[in-house]
Amino acid sequence: MPPSIMPFPIRLRRLVCALLASVASVAGPARADEQGPRQRLPLPAVYVRECAACHLAYPPGLLPAASWQRLMGGLDRHFGTDATLDAQDLTLISRWLQDHADTRRGALPPEDRITRSPWFERKHRHIEAATWRLPSVRTAANCAACHAGAAQGRYDEHDLRMPAGLSPRQRAAWDD
Known part of the structure; x- marks a missing residue:
């Protein structure tokens, strides 16, 4: 049936579905909100291999870009451990973390720790x-x-x- 003679409810339903699909496609990267990270972001294999080998592969939206930049810049002393990466992996992971970092909070968590961020402390108080x-x-x-x-x-x-x-x-x- 051509769209022009389609019954109104079907046309409306298709329009709403198309609108929702387009909004979802531009929704942006995962961010931490009041509930924590709300969107599941696929993790790059290099991130899982290098970071999740020692701890949870934290969603990048849990920290702002400046925190990720400092953390990745200090991997030789990463919370008491030498977690140095080769240059290529460091570049890939750093870029991915910063591209998907939290952009909505103003204050940086003390010591760039997720567990010291205001939302974490509020949710776990x-x-x-x-x-x-x-x-x-x-x-x-x-x-x-x-x-x-x-x-x-x-x-x-x-x-x-x-x-x-x-x-x-x-x-x-x-x-x-």
């Missing part, structure tokens, strides 16, 4: 310090301890799992 030290957690940077989908860039607060070792009081507070 009710977690006791003892919880971060549990053997099943070890550090606030171990997102996968509670966020089952962290490796896939999913941090939905409705899809959390309790880490092993919580006290009965902490377990009760978990559901609040």
Whole structure:
């Protein structure tokens, strides 16, 4: 049936679908918002190979470009470890991180740490310090301890799992 004589609801539905598809195609890179990273961004193989070998391949939208630039510029002393990369991998990863970095926040997190960013602290303010030290957690940077989908860039607060070792009081507070 030609579009000009198509029933109105079908034409409207197709128009809305086309509009939504075009908006989705220009939505931009993953960013951290009030909920954390909201869009799953495919991770380059070099990023997974080099960075996720030691820790979670953090979504680039968790930090602003200036933080990523400093982190990548100091890999010889990356949080107490020498994580030096060859020039080609360094360039590829740095460019990708900066291209997809958070652009909406003004303040840089202290020490360029995701766990010291204002949104991270706000989202985790009710977690006791003892919880971060549990053997099943070890550090606030171990997102996968509670966020089952962290490796896939999913941090939905409705899809959390309790880490092993919580006290009965902490377990009760978990559901609040």
